[in-house]
Amino acid sequence: MLEARNLECQRGGRVLFRGLSLAAAPGELLRIAGPNGAGKTSLLRILCGLLTPAAGEVRWRGAPIGALKEDYARHLVYLGHAPAVKDDLTATENLDIACRLAGVETTHRSLAEALGRFGVPEGPPLKRLSQGQRRRAALARLVLSAAVPLWLLDEPLTALDTGAAEGLERMLTEHAARGGAVVFTSHQDVRVEHARMIEL
Amino acid sequence: MLAAARTIVYRDLLLALRRRSDVATALLFFVIVTSLFPLGIGAEPNLLRAIAPGAIWVAALLSSLLSLGRLFADDHADGTLEQMLLGATPLGVVAAAKALAHWLVSGLPLVAIAPLIALQYDLQPALYGVLALSLALGTPVLSLIGAIGAALTLGLRAGGVLLALLVLPLYVPVLVMGAGAVEMAASGLGAQGQLLLLGAGLVLAAAFAPWAIAAALRISSE
Numbered sequence: 001m002l003e004a005r006n007l008e009c010q011r012g013g014r015v016l017f018r019g020l021s022l023a024a025a026p027g028e029l030l031r032i033a034g035p036n037g038a039g040k041t042s043l044l045r046i047l048c049g050l051l052t053p054a055a056g057e058v059r060w061r062g063a064p065i066g067a068l069k070e071d072y073a074r075h076l077v078y079l080g081h082a083p084a085v086k087d088d089l090t091a092t093e094n095l096d097i098a099c100r101l102a103g104v105e106t107t108h109r110s111l112a113e114a115l116g117r118f119g120v121p122e123g124p125p126l127k128r129l130s131q132g133q134r135r136r137a138a139l140a141r142l143v144l145s146a147a148v149p150l151w152l153l154d155e156p157l158t159a160l161d162t163g164a165a166e167g168l169e170r171m172l173t174e175h176a177a178r179g180g181a182v183v184f185t186s187h188q189d190v191r192v193e194h195a196r197m198i199e200l
Numbered sequence: 201m202l203a204a205a206r207t208i209v210y211r212d213l214l215l216a217l218r219r220r221s222d223v224a225t226a227l228l229f230f231v232i233v234t235s236l237f238p239l240g241i242g243a244e245p246n247l248l249r250a251i252a253p254g255a256i257w258v259a260a261l262l263s264s265l266l267s268l269g270r271l272f273a274d275d276h277a278d279g280t281l282e283q284m285l286l287g288a289t290p291l292g293v294v295a296a297a298k299a300l301a302h303w304l305v306s307g308l309p310l311v312a313i314a315p316l317i318a319l320q321y322d323l324q325p326a327l328y329g330v331l332a333l334s335l336a337l338g339t340p341v342l343s344l345i346g347a348i349g350a351a352l353t354l355g356l357r358a359g360g361v362l363l364a365l366l367v368l369p370l371y372v373p374v375l376v377m378g379a380g381a382v383e384m385a386a387s388g389l390g391a392q393g394q395l396l397l398l399g400a401g402l403v404l405a406a407a408f409a410p411w412a413i414a415a416a417l418r419i420s421s422e
Contacts, residue, residue: 048286051422073286082279086211088218093211098280100207103288125218 001026001181002047002150006056009042016042017200020056024181026149029172029192032185034200040185041081041154043200047183048078048152060150074103076150083138087127091120091137098141106144114143118164132159139164142171151175153184166191204289205297212301222270227309230263234317245322252321253331253382260310260335260378261371264342267306268367269360271298271350272417285421295413296406299340299347307339323386330385330395337398338378344409345370351416374401 002024009016016039024030032040045051047058049065049072058065065072085094092111099106115122118136126134139156151172157165169192172182176194216223237255238248275281284294314335315328323331349367353359381394 050282050285070288070290074288076286078282078286080279080282082277082282084279084283086215086278086280088215089211093214097207097211098283101204101283101287101289101294103204 001061002183003059004047004056005059007043007046007053007058008055009039009046009051010054011039011042015054018055020200022198024150024183026179026181027176028181029176029195030181030183030198031192031195032183032198032200038200040200044078044080044152044154044183044185048076049073050078075148076152077102077141077145077148078152078154079138079141079156080154083134085126085134085138087134088125090123090125091115091129091140092122094126094137095140095144098138099144102141102145102148104144104148110144114140117143118167132161132164135159136164139168142168142175146175146178146180149180151180151182151184153182155185155187157186157188201289201293204287205293205300208284208294208297209301209304212298213304216301216305222267223305223309226263226267226306227313229266230259230310231313231317233259233262235320238320248321249323249386252318252323253379253386254375255321256314256317256331257335257338257375257379260339261342261368261375263310264306264339264346265364265367267302268343268346268350269363271302271347272354273350273359276354276421281417281421285417291414291417292410295347295351295417296410299343299409299413302347303340303343307335307343310339311335323382327382327385330391331382333395334378334381334391334398337395337402338374341374341398341402341405342371344405344413345374347413348409348416351413351420354417354420374398377401 004022007020008018022030032043034040042051046053060068060072060075092115095111095114096106112122118140120133120137120140126137135158142151156168160168172192175182234256237251241247272281285291287294311332314332318328318331346367349363353363353366356362377394377398381391381398384394385391
């Protein structure tokens with residue numbers, strides 16, 4: 001499904017990695033591991049097309065992602081380092097807007113269910129919630145993105161408590177079982193079965 | 201595609217509503233700057249009448265510039281800009297919607313309040329309409345051109361100053377035509393020509409600026 005060949009990444013004149021190739025097939029979980037500054041975030045940003053690699057290319061179902069543009073973007077969810085939520089909006093508003101921009105249909109019920117699954121309060125603006133709750137509000141998008149085949153998650157477990165982390169691990173396994181692919185980075189030990197490791 | 205544009209405009213207006221002080225700052229800035237001229241120059245009606253179009257237009261440029269710095273900076277900082285870059289809609293459409301929202305929040309209030317400001321300059325009531333119309337046609341161009349600058353200077357350390365240096369020269373034609381329209385009307389020559397030119401500028405900017413903003417956003421978010 002997703003295929004990267006001979007990727008090279010340079011940041012600030014330093015080569016982070018060179019000659020990196022990887023492939024994610026449907027139903028596969030890929031975990032990118034490595035020390036701080038090894039280029040895990042850069043690799044994810046290259047895979048979703050936010051960053052152009054110094055060399056090599058990324059292909060989605062055989063076509064280079066540079067040519068696909070929005071057609072590729074519709075097939076992926078990228079959750080980056082920053083939670084990508086607005087502190088002045090409520091969790092429901094944030095989720096609704098994020099989904100609509102990604103081209104995912106929402107209803108009052110689906111939004112409430114998604115937030116309920118992560119236990120995020122719907123009413124107050126996010127600035128009144130804790131860091132972990134904000135993170136959960138961002139992750140709730142995954143519940144509504146079941147039909148999106150490729151998930152790219154940068155440190156999804158950051159700031160989550162054990163319960164939420166277990167819930168997320170279950171969701172990743174479910175997504176793989178549905179035939180989706182997940183590529184994620186993590187420092188913590190993730191209890192996701194069958195996750196293939198890629199060391200940077 | 202239009203649904204995504206509506207979503208962006210709705211989101212930015214909602215954010216402006218939740219942070220009313222940000223909106224009020226730019227508007228108050230406009231009111232105060234335009235009030236400084238009559239206070240500093242003194243009550244000389246003929247002189248005030250002569251400088252009114254220029255002074256009001258310069259204040260509008262500066263006020264527009266004031267709110268431009270935050271146009272993409274907040275979205276860049278909290279990661280929502282990345283999500284727009286990865287959205288299902290072409291980035292140009294998103295950029296146009298952002299510029300429209302910026303104008304609704306920072307340009308439209310100026311159009312509405314301009315006749316009141318003109319009162320301080322003893323401008324003839326017949327010219328209020330031309331002044332408001334010139335601002336209505338010109339301020340969207342300011343938002344569109346300014347958004348290109350805001351996107352280019354995104355994430356730079358001295359971004360604010362650089363933005364002003366980059367954008368203000370590009371504002372000059374709008375200033376000349378906008379202030380010119382009111383001056384022409386005041387001298388009885390008719391403002392039609394200048395207003396049509398402003399309108400043409402608006403069409404041109406609306407057609408091309410969104411794609412320039414999109415390209416700039418891609419470069420600065422790498």
